Amino acid sequence: xxxxxxxxxxxxxxxxxxxxxxxxxxxxxxxxxxxxxxxxxxxxxxxxxxxxxxxxxxxxxxxxxxxxxxxxxxxxxxxxxxxxxxxxxxxxxxxxxxxxxxxxxxxxxxxxxxxxxxxxx
Numbered sequence: 001x002x003x004x005x006x007x008x009x010x011x012x013x014x015x016x017x018x019x020x021x022x023x024x025x026x027x028x029x030x031x032x033x034x035x036x037x038x039x040x041x042x043x044x045x046x047x048x049x050x051x052x053x054x055x056x057x058x059x060x061x062x063x064x065x066x067x068x069x070x071x072x073x074x075x076x077x078x079x080x081x082x083x084x085x086x087x088x089x090x091x092x093x094x095x096x097x098x099x100x101x102x103x104x105x106x107x108x109x110x111x112x113x114x115x116x117x118x119x120x121x
Contacts, residue, residue, distance in 0.1 A: 006117040008045070008103065008110045014038035017069030019062035021110075022048065024118040025101065031118050034101060036110060037064055037072070039083035043110050045103045046086050050074040051096035057081075072098075 009021045020037040025047070027034075033048035033056055048056045052074065058064050059075030066073040071089065072081040079091030086098030102113035 002111075004114050005104070005111040006115065008036050008112055008117055011043070011105050011108050011110050014043055014110065016041060017065055020058070020064045022058070022061060023112075025112060025115055026118060027099075027115070035062075035064060036103060037083055039070075042084070043103050043105050044083055044086070045101040045112065046072075046098040047101065049099065050077060050079055050093070051081075051088055051098055052077050052079055052091065052093035 008023055013021055014036060016038050020035040022035050024031050025034045027047060034045060035048045036043055036045040050057055055076045057072060057074045064072045072083050077092055079093050080089050081098055082089055086100050088094050088096050104111050104113050
């Protein structure tokens with residue numbers, strides 16, 4: 001592990017279009033819920049907060065994708081987000097974006113590039 005990085009999970013825990021991994025991160029000095037998913041072979045991570053109203057997206061722990069497994073969806077408002085960039089593609093916050101977190105996949109592990117992973121949820 002490189003200085004400043006924090007382990008999120010083993011890379012094998014993230015299947016393409018599958019369940020996400022929830023964790024907590026320190027963001028602007030406050031603990032915040034976050035998640036990581038794999039889509040198109042890449043790992044992406046975001047704060048677990050809808051861009052419309054700050055509620056968690058997953059309808060059950062780790063369930064972030066819609067039925068097509070091509071969009072992230074807010075279980076409360078139905079907003080859809082592109083998993084590659086967090087941009088809202090449909091719903092009440094169209095054009096807004098999730099807050100992304102920089103991650104890196106290396107040696108079979110997924111790391112938060114800067115900041116501290118506080119704990120899994």
